Amino acid sequence: MDAHIPSTPKEPMMMELLADVSLLPGEDRIIDKDIIYICPFNGAVKGKVLITNFRLYFKSSYNDETVMLDVPLGAISRVEKMGGASSRGENSYGLDITCKDMRNLRFALKQEGHSRRDIFELLFKYAFPLSHGLPLFAYVTQEKYAENGWKIFKPMEEFRRQGLPNNKWRITFINEKYDFCDTYPHVLAVPFESKDEDLRRVATFRSRGRIPVLSWIHRENQAVIVRCSQPLVGMSGKRNRDDERYLDVIREMNHTTKLTIFDARPNVNAVANKATGGGYEGDEYQNAELVFLDIQNIHVMRESLKKLKDIVYPNVEESHWLSSLESTHWLEHVKLVLSGAIQVADKVSSGNSVVVHCSDGWDRTAQLTSLAMLMLDSHYRTLRGFQVLIEKEWISFGHKFASRIGHGDKNHADQDRSPIFVQFIDCVWQMTKQFPTAFEFNESLLLEILNHLYSCRFGTFLYNCESARDLHDLRSKTVSLWSLVNSKSEIYLNPFYSPESGRVLYPVASMRHLELWVSYYIRWNPRIRHKQQSPVEQRYKELLALRDEYLKKLEQLQLTDSFTSPCLSHSPTPNSSSPTSTSSQQFTHLHTPF
């Protein structure tokens, strides 16, 4: 988490153990108590716990090896009582807390006098505020930042950056009041020649009215990524000429001979969806080819990550680590998502428009379009561009963050919960590993995003869709995560970033080249964590400073002398593409920068 709490306090007395906790503006103490934290790595540790309306904070009472916990209540998925008043055995009476962020916490209390009753009830109440009629902390916090992160994404600006509207694509406000499709954003880009009536007719044939709309257009070849939900084909094999015509219009716009429809699901799942009224595009869509990408649904992903948690927390599987890891299938799922996105990006960069959908078009579809866009468009690989990508493809297009994460909701077994967004960030991490100079941001940003995916401190990941956010005045009443990020952006920057606009990144989605993201999934285990993390961060900071100094120098030199020396003009500065070999199959150079 953040630097609000100094991690190495100087000799706090037992009484003042919690004195050095610096609370966020708007954060209030709820209760504190003597407690024993059953640390899976260090055994039972005596200390004090503090619960506020935002966090659970624990600090051990002995100084020599301070054990500290600082957990946002939003990260808690389940709170249970462990043992009863008559339980025998040491530390058998207490609380068992399951977290959403790959760890569990156990606390033991004195058995006398119902000592856990108050803390259990308060924790339960504040960890799940929505289940108790309380507001999420994002509505309570009084944090102020220099920058307003809500302004990072302006749909019209982003469309203009892509060169839209143009003579083929128009911007429509048909959904301005969210009555056309309540889970879509209020601005949409659609084919120029499709009238609003056409759109309404197509909407009747697409699950939840999520019609095919443009996510991204290739500046040069005008190929597009279009996203939507499944067609409502049903058991009887219904057809809809407007939908067929609409997709063909999309195909014709840049003379794509065959429109590729990527159905993210496994073939069998798509067939099974017919039983519930859904389905997939059949032969009636002439000039279109359908490709199934075999990505499993939210339930499979949830179970896979659960299995991964089982082998990394609290104890990491030692003797058969790799085969256990394999049996979680987590990396295999990551591989399928990445390779699906590669196929999308490849089609588009070779000039063919594509349509991407799954069932509802808000989970796997968001993964595929956003990853493909990250591969195709170097703007999304900058610190701010990445924020735009998340705001656009995930938040505005109705990835159901509230349901998938279960913010403030006590129903831990909710079948709607699933780590789809975590999986996306994992895929991004895999890409940053494979292309160490292609991303302006670093791993810390990805970790920070995932921390706040759960923390409920910012409004960014709250609610399921834009209409719900507007209804609850999210933007005016909460702070955006990007306010925090952009106010201290230096810690999220990759010193080795060297932008090469126009380069398409194709990561290798083979099991041999994918790694488990140990510094996220196993970050709670002190034995796994690399001990030298902080000097590395420090070194990177120095390098960033050095780079800035260098750029300043370079600028001065260029100002004083309009003829830069040949040595400098060929040097690999972060602002000019470096002379790496182009022979590798990994890149395709497009001739016009975006």
Added chain:
Amino acid sequence: MEFSEHIKTANVENVVLRQPLHPPARGTLCVTGHHLLFSDREERGSPQLLLLLRNIDATEKRMSASSGTITIKCKDLRVFQLDIPGMEQCLNIAHSIETLSCLGHVSEMYPFFYRPVDVNLQEQWGLSSPEKLFGQTKEFHDRWRLSSVNRDYSVCPSYPPTVIVPKVLDDESLKKVAKFRQGGRFPVLCYFHRKNAMVIMRSGQPLTGANRRRCKEDELLLQAVLGDSNKGFIIDTRSSQQAQQARMTGGGFESKSSYSCWKRLHRHMEKGRALQESLIKLVEACRDESHNMDRWLSKLENSKWLSHIQTALSTAGLLAECVERDGHSVLVHGSEGTDCTLLISTLAQIIMDPHCRTLEGFLTLLEREWLQAGHPFQERCAHSAYSHAHLQHESPVFLLLLDCVHQLWHQFPLALGFSDSLLLRLANEAYASNYGTFLCNNDQERCTHEVKTRTHCLFKALLKPSERDHYLNPLYEPTELAIWPSVQPQSLQLWTEFFLRWEPQIQHIEEAKKEIKNMISHWGKLVLDDSCSVSLNG
């Protein structure tokens, strides 16, 4: 020259070369006494392929009436194919390659013919000597001495002529100790820990045998190692069962009764054939072409390579813990004391001693702990993972060391002064080289074959100004602290830069690393040239 006997066809036109990372090319193939050359007919520039025949681990040929294909599998794990027109020519070429790639005589090997223009053979060979090491550590001279008892290699054929031993033992006693240790490898000092005056010793196993023979001088020597301290550790790289069994064949271990101040710790480390087979399995898994790479992780696990790394690192960690944390001297041995013993003493020194983490320090360490200490490179590196030849003494212990160092490099990206491309280079050179450094099995053999006067030294070459830059770690920030590796399987990673090096993706990452390196040096140059305040260490 007699190589010509083995070359019936020296040149073939119209050969198609299919190698990783390159499109197929048509050109001329040429076999010489030590090399395989291939060049495009159009270009008169440098050849597309210049391969030491020594690098070839295995060949396979497939014949048809009018042509043949030779698949060549190299010790650097590259696999490529030559389509050769004409069956006879193809058979001739294949025959030459097979014969010349495993010539047995050391003096026929390429390092004896390699004569780069910019260096002459008069240059001093190697970086260090026991004399130099001893000279650098004056503070220990009251208890240690340099002995030339092995000056003619008669006491221990695999030791260098001079070694560091406790002062109290004279050369006659050392000779007696040598008779009591396998291969004559009496305990010698390999590391002084300046912080607490503790040392690491290494040796061969004691030849106690079934009737529990003792050797007074050996006990005296170890007692002298302890000095004032009353406790030392012996790390035996065999399980205690294996150590017991060794007594049946004349070997053994230091018994509690005879060496009362020494505590034995047994850590079973695989070596020899088990290690070689592990490498073969790993490389097989890495080359699995099946489409979905089904069960890659299981195959990686089944190769056991990573668990060998884990054992090596954790045993080295144990050794370093004894010396650095607990403040005890340690003797390390297994049976011969030429493989795992060297592996863990080397790793422990890197963990503890910042000097061993610099480029020069690391190469010096390798010279001392592997070359001078008598790791039999010629036997161990005769073949690599592809060879069908009957395995004899092959074992990738040195490769395992490099991989372990790579793991350290990965876990402590700032702490090592050299780059991981050095490790890759060393992995190549150990198996096939222009330089004489890794020839022969020990110092005595190198002396016999005049390696130090008739070949060039790799380590010297790596430290030349033109080369050394390439092998420096741009992020290096020296630390005096010990670097304790995490040995959890989750912290260990496949050394993709070596094992998957012929895949385009790895090449791409290597290029990115180069780019990063250039960036840092550019920033540094411009900023520091103007003496700005930002400092760039290393």
